[in-house]
Amino acid sequence: MKHIAYGVILIVFATILLPTVIVIGLAPARSVVSHGSTVRLINSGGLKDIKTNVEEAPADYNTINVFVVDEDKNVKMNLEDYLVGVVAAEMPADFELEALKAQAVAARTYALSKELSLGGKGCNLHPGSDICTDSKHCQAWISDDVMKSRWGDKYNLYHDKIVKAVNDTKGLVIVYNDALIDPVYHAISGGETEDAINVWKENFPYLKSVPSPGEEVAQKFKTTVTVSSEEFVNRIKSKTPKANISTKNVLGYIKNVKRTEAGHVLSLNIGGVDFTGTDIQDLFQLNSTNFSFSMKGSNVVINVIGYGHGVGMSQYGANAMAEDGKNFEDILKHYYTGVEIMKIDNLLKLKNGKA
Numbered sequence: 001m002k003h004i005a006y007g008v009i010l011i012v013f014a015t016i017l018l019p020t021v022i023v024i025g026l027a028p029a030r031s032v033v034s035h036g037s038t039v040r041l042i043n044s045g046g047l048k049d050i051k052t053n054v055e056e057a058p059a060d061y062n063t064i065n066v067f068v069v070d071e072d073k074n075v076k077m078n079l080e081d082y083l084v085g086v087v088a089a090e091m092p093a094d095f096e097l098e099a100l101k102a103q104a105v106a107a108r109t110y111a112l113s114k115e116l117s118l119g120g121k122g123c124n125l126h127p128g129s130d131i132c133t134d135s136k137h138c139q140a141w142i143s144d145d146v147m148k149s150r151w152g153d154k155y156n157l158y159h160d161k162i163v164k165a166v167n168d169t170k171g172l173v174i175v176y177n178d179a180l181i182d183p184v185y186h187a188i189s190g191g192e193t194e195d196a197i198n199v200w201k202e203n204f205p206y207l208k209s210v211p212s213p214g215e216e217v218a219q220k221f222k223t224t225v226t227v228s229s230e231e232f233v234n235r236i237k238s239k240t241p242k243a244n245i246s247t248k249n250v251l252g253y254i255k256n257v258k259r260t261e262a263g264h265v266l267s268l269n270i271g272g273v274d275f276t277g278t279d280i281q282d283l284f285q286l287n288s289t290n291f292s293f294s295m296k297g298s299n300v301v302i303n304v305i306g307y308g309h310g311v312g313m314s315q316y317g318a319n320a321m322a323e324d325g326k327n328f329e330d331i332l333k334h335y336y337t338g339v340e341i342m343k344i345d346n347l348l349k350l351k352n353g354k355a
């Protein structure tokens, strides 16, 4: 879920290909982890295969072709109706309304970027579909039936709330430099969001590190993973047998831990072998790369802060801002540096030189 726009290219093409909209480079893979029963978030997707696409906007972009994985077929949906299913899948419905609105605008921005940039081929796993419901690939979505079974007697309350979040932000998208942004988000940053360059080695001017207070209330703000010293050594050696490490004083083999300013581990050396923070996250199934080690008896305890890659909007941080009286625009402008919130129609008019 990556796309980024370059203003210069935009200006050039905006004058040549009309009507056009540019959204750039949709990374194909969003690694997604589940958080609790409802939160889905982007974990550590890459920025491979970034493409620049300039194509005409479809005549009716309010209808989106969604490949529904559970039904194994493409379903035409009204864009705003589709977004209700996305917000329901991507954020806990008991979150504040303004946080849900921020999520709705992020989801709309992502959906339209897929729809407008690739002319009906937005989902490269499912040709002919703009987007799919595979949370590991495009964007999570749940049907009304799933909402009913998930929410039980709270269905009406939650459904109405999410419909309101979508309706109240109808047509609004997040724009940087006159192009749709890649609105990445995660559950819990750990107190400070991460600069995209530290995670994906690509610079996104709107994905910079910002403070994210108020997340501590999240149940998974801090988590631990405990393994025996033997298991720790085995897993490290399963990644690279060259690691010179033994169960005796196992933490003594860990050296040179390098962290980002936000606290995520960039790299570390274990038994003479360099690992990335992501290597260790994958090896021990950690919720984030913000981790440290301690011993409890002969067990290794890995203490983890946050949940997800930490880039872009923090969902729990968004909820904390909403509880603090901030609205969805405040939230989006806080987490996405230098962006504007505008109607998609106005963005298209801008591209068409009519604004």
Ligand SMILES: [Zn+2]
Binding pocket: 123, 124, 125, 126, 131, 132, 133, 134, 137, 138, 139
């Ligand atoms: Zn897809």
